[in-house]
Amino acid sequence: MSDIVQREAAALREQWLRLALSTLPADRPAAEAAISGLYRLLGLSPPRFHWVASPVAALATAPPGLRPSENIERVAEWPVPIRLRSLKSKLCGEIDATLRRTQLPMDQLIRREVQFPLLGSITRCLLPPLRQAHSWGFPLRGNWYELQYVSWIAHYDALRRVAGVAFTGEHLQQFELWAAIARSCHWWWPGEHVCVVSERPVALHTEGDEAVEPHHPDGPAVRYADGWSVHAWHGTQVPSWVIEDPTVRRIEEEANVEVRRCAIERIGWSSYIEQAGLRLVGAAPDPSNPGFELRLYDVRRDTRVLLAVNGSVERDGHRRRYGLTVPAHFSDPLAAAGWTYGLSGEQYSQLLRRT
Template sequence: MQREAAAIREAWLGRVLSTRPADRPAAEAAISGLYRLIGLPPPRFHWVSSPAKGLATVPPGTRAWETIDRLAEWPVPRRLSALATTLRHELDARTRPRQQPLDQIIRRTTFLPLQRSVTSTLIPALTAAHDSPVLRRVWYDTLYASWVAEYDALRRAAGAVFTDEQRRHLGLWTAATTSCGWWWPREDTCVVSERPVALHTEMWGENGEVRPHCADGPAVRYADGWDLHAWHGMAVPAWVIADPSVRRIADEPNVEVRRCAIEHMGWASYVDQARLRLVATAPDPGNPGCELQLHDMRGGTRVLLAVNGSVERDGHRRRYGLTVPAFDDPIAAAGWTYGLSAEHYSRLQRRT
């Protein structure tokens, strides 16, 4: 059961993160079908090359209140979201009371990994174009294919039985969430984005989750040149990937961006290029065979270099740095990062 659910998840992940050109006929047919279900005629379609273009596009005939900053007020997204919610309630009524254990397996194996993958991979690109948590709640969450995949897995792996009408509605949502990129439904016109032409990810969770990462270029790129750089799941400025330097790191106000840039440079290279003074070293009692290094930074802080206690997916242990107060003892600094005294940290058998 779990293996079958995982296979279904992988198939859906391939569709959700596809970089092939959108299937425009399938997308338009599905979206038109959803419009009909809420009592509206099919809209005119306006295709754009990226979410950035979609958010900036105002089709001819757009009403004054149908600007993107007022998306929460648009009636069509609200009605479509309500349509999806109603369908989910109907399907839950047919499946959940009788298949609770199976539902939990599928939710853990299919729904949650897909939800996290979309959130970490496709939402950052949307956020970079238009950062609005409110908009994500009122509309974009409806376009996550994860909820459709969950019911597909319940049907295929757990034997859930849906009516013909319910299967037809699920089919419309399947095509609408997987055959194109994001879309913005106005009353008369629907703006639809193409998929990215490049998408680089890495595995990062226990159940097949992925996140954007690329060490030598954009992690997400669209045909019009709009792109997003990411380092192990975090969206970063292009310089972090293309040209990290000590000067740029020093000028960067965001501590997480600084961390990503230093990791990309490599902590050893950064320490050398920044000419950080070595304060002290000590064997790491929480990670036998590895060394703690304490370096002095400007401004009264210090950086502790340590080796991760856990092995990465590539078989190596990552070297990382943590900013700490002005300790003179590396063991005291390491203990501080765990909320422990030097004495308690020195008694650790192994950390992870």
């Protein structure tokens, strides 16, 4: 029985993932009807709707009708989001109480198969543009936005449709409103009289299957209709130059280690080494990865880089080359490789093949 539930839950997870990462235009009538339904559950009149092309446009504009206190940077403090959080918490708490009495193992299975993978994909693909629209220091956890994550909606949808958990009429009414919003639009900001709603991105490039992350080697990974965009390299958000115009000079001037790594990978390690004129300090067969070499290069006076080959095959069938920064006193590639694992060179030489 659990195998059947697991397969059906995985299929439902993929359905919700496609919806979460959709680049189709929003279904504005459906979104407005569902959001209005939540307002009515709070005893409020439906709001006036203000549609924007992207999250950054939502933060950059102040539509008529928003109160002075309704600064989108402080959306979690608005009255309506606070009341909606309470409404959603009550819904989930009552359903969870029933599950604890009847189907706790099934709940845990579906969280593992549905909620957690979706949460990871949302965190990697949809939060970077949102965080950039606010600011890098903006706290997205514990905020209004968590109510809009498709992960919790998919979890309860799977409990209902796959595990056969019965919802009361009241529970189903509210749940269907949250689900309808998730199916029909992007992020939204509910003021007392005006609700700001964003269109979806017009392009969203990802890689991976269950663990999805943003990646595009030739342009923005996420792009909205107003031109606002975010670049990413294998899941790491990077400045546009890393993808569109990486140069040795820019890499040398970049303070962020992860951004430098991505830019070097974008150029290719072989090309970077040649263009940067890095001096080879030493090379040795990698004992934990037969058929491949460890190569140690000078980078700066106090730094060297150990170039290695991944022990496992990437999604495209190739083995990725990667560089590890090590102290400049290393001249033996084996000793440098051991240091990255907290081992001596001799201990590293006795490791089994890496995977």
